[in-house]
Amino acid sequence: MKVIGAGFGRTGTRSLQAALERLGFGPCYHMSTVIAEPFRIRQWLDGVPWEEMFAGFQSAVDWPASAYWKELAAHYPEAKVVLTVRDPARWYESVSTTIFASALAERTRLPLRRRVLRWLVARRAPDFALYPRMARATVMDPIFGGRIDDREHVLKVFDQHIADVKAALPKERLLVFDAGQGWEPLCEFLGVPVPEEPFPHANERTAFAAKRSRRRLRLIVRGK
Template sequence: MPSTLLFNLLQTIYPLEIPNKKRDRPLEVLAVGLSRTGTDSLRQALLELGYQNVYHGFSYGASPNDCIQWIRLGQAQENGDKAFLNAKEFDRILGDCDAVTDIPPAGFAHELLDVFPDAKVIVNYREDVDAWVTSCLNSIEVSSGAGQPWSEYLQSYFEPSLFFRQWSYWYVWARYFGGNFRQNGKDWYLRHYRDLEAKLEGRRHLRWKAEDGWEPLCRFLGKEIPRHPFPSGNAPEEFFKTVEVYKAEWTARSGKNMRLVGAVLASIVAGAVGFVYLRR
């Protein structure tokens, strides 16, 4: 794990501010299921039911400043630093949220359950775990993991937003399965839900999958059932479109910075060659 000194150095090289929100409303709902278990459909449903701000993986992906704080939280979790995993540090990111779903929050489910004991808890899941593995391999792992082209890794070193997003991938996703999703992803899934079941013993919660739709969700939350169909979103093709939208500006800046660095290096090399030639 990078040391605090290294983290501070990287923040100097890639200057982005740590968010500093403060809680301005109760956090009412914790949806603690993993990504690709109907999290975006659930996000849309919660918004339709009147929850005004629902944190989701896309919220994290679109905010490099959030990435910095998730890295800090991930380091604390990895180190067993329970003192740091407190309401103030989570609220730096989630302070204006009525509800949360998806990764990164799901990776900190146990800590969030402790910090927000009054929140209603939804355990969103998929029946077919193998289908879940395939879905992740065809989406998250392609956009952020082992399936990325090498050029994207290179680009991340030339733009702060891309850099911290790339680095945060380990702390909010890959470390839970040791960096090898194809081999260990299914075990992580089973462990996540098994541990949640033990953690939630005695605490009221809803086990829910997207196919269950409005009725059990609304009954649990005490909301009126909408008459229109339950939201359906974030299929793999939609996932990539959303990712590309918020990466476009950062990638453009990275390309500009790469060209600038290339021009500077070319000038240095040309100058050195000229100097050697003139000394002959």
């Protein structure tokens, strides 16, 4: 493991994943990796060793990996840490309408159509059916105390997380990074040349719900 992402989901982690892979620090582990390969959900729930969890990966960003930034930084002492940041209000608007909205929906009684889809996913893709449980166990409960519908609390946790990461790591090992800064600070920190192409900017917010629905349908049809 050469690079550890300590930033919360929806702080430009997908862009950072693409950037790290372009710079030669891939494959980069991301929540999308877990969703694409549902057997990894059980790994998080079972608490497998880090070497098994990240076998074949040179970097890891986004939840659930970033929820364990402190443990990973201690386990991989040579790895550098990138803390992605974003304007708190804009971050909350994004996360509350995507990741948190999905998690909160799991707490409510779903319409019949959604309950049928959930049942079909559980039958055809039992690993993926454990995704809500994993999200609660790795992110929603330990980081936010389950209070993801409390804006003031969530923003307080967001700010405290940034302060904690900054306080825990020496400056030479940590980069506080906004994806809007582009290649230069990231490349300087990692000691690699700046690519002659635009920095990748992946904004999946508008497609979040549609992608989730398509993923469930594929799981029902293919069973994985």
